[in-house]
Amino acid sequence: MELDKMDENDWKYHGEGNKSLVVSHVQHSSVLRLLKYPSQDAEHSQQTTEQACRHIHSIVDFSKNVMKPLLGEAYVHSGEVVKLPLDFVRHLSLKVQQERPELRCDKVMDTFSGYALCLPNLTQLNACHFGDHRLPLCVEIKPKCGFLPFSVHISKECKRRVCRFCMHQHYKLANGKWKRQSRYCPLDLFSGNKQRMYIAVKHLLEEPQNNFKIFKGGELIFGCKDAAEQTPDMSALAQQLRPYFTHNAGLYKGHLSAKAVLNEFIQVVSSALLSSWSCSRTAEPKKAHPADARGYCEASPLHRDLLRNGNNSLSKDSVLSRILQVQMLDNLDIEGIYPLYKRVEQYLVEFPKERSRLQIDGPYNDSYLEKVKICPAEDDGSIEYAIGKVHQYRVAMTAKDCSVMITLAPCGEDQVLESTLEIQPAKPRLTYSVSILDLDPKPYDAIPYQHKLDSKIVNYYLRSTHSKQDRSASPSLLMEREERTLVFHPV
Numbered sequence: 001m002e003l004d005k006m007d008e009n010d011w012k013y014h015g016e017g018n019k020s021l022v023v024s025h026v027q028h029s030s031v032l033r034l035l036k037y038p039s040q041d042a043e044h045s046q047q048t049t050e051q052a053c054r055h056i057h058s059i060v061d062f063s064k065n066v067m068k069p070l071l072g073e074a075y076v077h078s079g080e081v082v083k084l085p086l087d088f089v090r091h092l093s094l095k096v097q098q099e100r101p102e103l104r105c106d107k108v109m110d111t112f113s114g115y116a117l118c119l120p121n122l123t124q125l126n127a128c129h130f131g132d133h134r135l136p137l138c139v140e141i142k143p144k145c146g147f148l149p150f151s152v153h154i155s156k157e158c159k160r161r162v163c164r165f166c167m168h169q170h171y172k173l174a175n176g177k178w179k180r181q182s183r184y185c186p187l188d189l190f191s192g193n194k195q196r197m198y199i200a201v202k203h204l205l206e207e208p209q210n211n212f213k214i215f216k217g218g219e220l221i222f223g224c225k226d227a228a229e230q231t232p233d234m235s236a237l238a239q240q241l242r243p244y245f246t247h248n249a250g251l252y253k254g255h256l257s258a259k260a261v262l263n264e265f266i267q268v269v270s271s272a273l274l275s276s277w278s279c280s281r282t283a284e285p286k287k288a289h290p291a292d293a294r295g296y297c298e299a300s301p302l303h304r305d306l307l308r309n310g311n312n313s314l315s316k317d318s319v320l321s322r323i324l325q326v327q328m329l330d331n332l333d334i335e336g337i338y339p340l341y342k343r344v345e346q347y348l349v350e351f352p353k354e355r356s357r358l359q360i361d362g363p364y365n366d367s368y369l370e371k372v373k374i375c376p377a378e379d380d381g382s383i384e385y386a387i388g389k390v391h392q393y394r395v396a397m398t399a400k401d402c403s404v405m406i407t408l409a410p411c412g413e414d415q416v417l418e419s420t421l422e423i424q425p426a427k428p429r430l431t432y433s434v435s436i437l438d439l440d441p442k443p444y445d446a447i448p449y450q451h452k453l454d455s456k457i458v459n460y461y462l463r464s465t466h467s468k469q470d471r472s473a474s475p476s477l478l479m480e481r482e483e484r485t486l487v488f489h490p491v
Contacts, residue, residue: 006088013099015213015220019440021109023096024218029124032082033117034089036107052113056081059117062364062441066395069369071322075436079119086114122405122435123215134243135217136409139269141204142211142438145400146190146324148297153336156458163187166299167461174460180231182207185300189273190324192314197270199302205262208232216240234258241265244410244430272406272432276317319434323399329372330396337393338451340386347383358387360444390444397442397450405435 014024014031024031035052064078093109123138144165154160158167169181184207188200204212213223214237222237238258245256245264256264314321332340348355355361359368372395375388411429 003082003084006085008088008092008095011092011095013096014218016100016104017438021096021100023092024121024123029121031119031121032084033079033119035110035113035115037110038106039108048110049113049115052110052115056115056117058362058364059440061362062398063439065365066369066372066441067326067398067436067439070326070372070395071399071436071439072317075319075322075434076439077120077122077435077437079117082116082118084114084116086111089114089116119437121218122407122433122437123218124407134410136407137241137244138215138218138408139406140213140215141189141269141273141404141406142401143189143320143323143404144186144211145327146186146320147295147328148187149330149333151331151333151336154333155335156462158462159333159458161298162461163297163299164457166297167457170464171457171460174464178209180207182209182211183301184211185297185302187295187297188300188302190314190320191295192274192320194270194274196302197273198266201266201269202262205232205234205237205266214240234262238262244408268408268430269406272408272434273320273404274315274318275434276315276319276321319404319436323402323404323436326399327396329392330400332389332393334393334447334451334454337389338447340389341447343386344383344390347386354383358383359391360387362441364441390447393447394442394444398439401438401442402436403438405437406432407435408432 010026011023011032012026014022016022016036018036020033020035022031022033035055037048060078060081063076068076068078089109090111093111096109097105123140124136145163148161148163149159163186165184165186169178172178173181182203184200184203186200188196191197208222208224210224214221221240222232224232235258238261241264242256242261245261314324330337344358344360348360359371362368368391371388372391375392376382376385379385408430409432411431
């Protein structure tokens with residue numbers, strides 16, 4: 001990328017979250033991620049420039065030095081910091097403004113610093129050239145927390161039975177964040193049980209909120225806008241996906257029915273989430289965690305039907321297993337972490353110069369990772385234990401809020417594939433890559449807010465639900481399973 005020849009017309013709006021905006025290059029497989037600020041911060045441009053520089057570098061360092069070793073080299077792409085011409089950034093901001101969702105416009109793109117994060121465009125399988133006319137598909141999933149808390153510090157028993165995502169749905173609906181409640185439960189997706197995973201992905205399709213998106217050739221073709229009124233159009237989505245599933249099974253009047261297309265698609269997504277970079281067709285998959293009572297959420301519509309089926313496990317190197325292992329660094333829950341946070345705060349009142357040694361604000365380097373890894377198992381009353389658990393909690397929170405990108409591309413019939421990378425050989429043949437993104441460090445100073453929010457969510461859930469809702473999955477949802485070929489292909 002030639003920084004001195006940047007043209008805003010070579011870039012297009014790609015999407016945005018709460019803290020950053022992303023644009024993608026119209027020809028090259030790269031994206032730029034730029035920070036956003038409340039509009040009033042525009043008055044402090046010099047301060048904003050310094051903050052942006054530190055923030056962008058901290059994102060890269062945290063991703064590269066902390067999350068990549070924990071999640072796996074193959075899954076994480078940290079990117080690099082770039083300094084863009086300010087004229088280019090200002091023109092780019094004006095160009096994309098009209099494409100931004102109205103509800104996101106309470107913040108403005110950083111046009112003061114010029115700092116941005118350059119990353120590969122994970123919606124495209126750039127390294128794969130099979131001569132196929134079909135554009136690559138990309139599925140982005142934000143799976144959220146995949147286990148029920150088991151800490152002795154938990155004060156409300158419902159937290160041991162109902163997952164955070166399902167409880168939070170009630171709170172979000174009451175506050176107008178969403179118009180409809182999602183039936184998706186993260187514990188079903190993380191279960192490793194193919195039936196539960198199938199229904200989890202199906203529920204994401206039915207109510208994607210900001211947890212599920214589909215891109216085709218880098219263009220968003222499916223996803224829910226904030227507080228969207230309309231329900232997703234499944235027929236239109238099936239029409240977009242139909243060219244990727246062209247074999248004979250499920251034909252209706254010469255082509256696959258919408259139901260069959262979506263069934264095929266969900267099976268492919270589930271297979272990608274279960275596959276690992278290191279597994280072979282003949283290898284016995286290693287189990288990440290056994291099925292137990294913590295693997296089921298009482299709010300899920302599936303827990304009663306599938307509770308007795310068992311065999312819930314993830315292969316050790318699957319992307320879901322990697323994420324879950326890092327999430328479970330939070331073994332105290334926010335209720336156990338908050339007193340340790342206050343212990344650290346009190347210590348800093350007495351010894352303010354220790355803030356740097358404890359690496360509360362970074363740097364996110366090997367030393368920080370070591371603090372995460374070697375934290376004592378038992379509380380000995382020390383500041384080292386307290387800060388170690390706080391660091392673990394922050395890392396776990398990042399894993400609870402990350403996104404998984406599954407990029408799929410059709411393989412030609414004559415394409416030679418490595419047999420050890422094939423999974424369930426059959427038609428259609430697909431190559432794919434899996435990546436993890438949205439790996440920013442969670443702010444240390446946000447712990448008090450997270451403690452209050454947790455209390456609000458739990459208390460509202462208890463008020464709004466007076467008895468357990470006995471729901472079960474319809475047998476018709478569990479369509480007959482058909483085999484697919486998936487081939488891992490590194491980005």
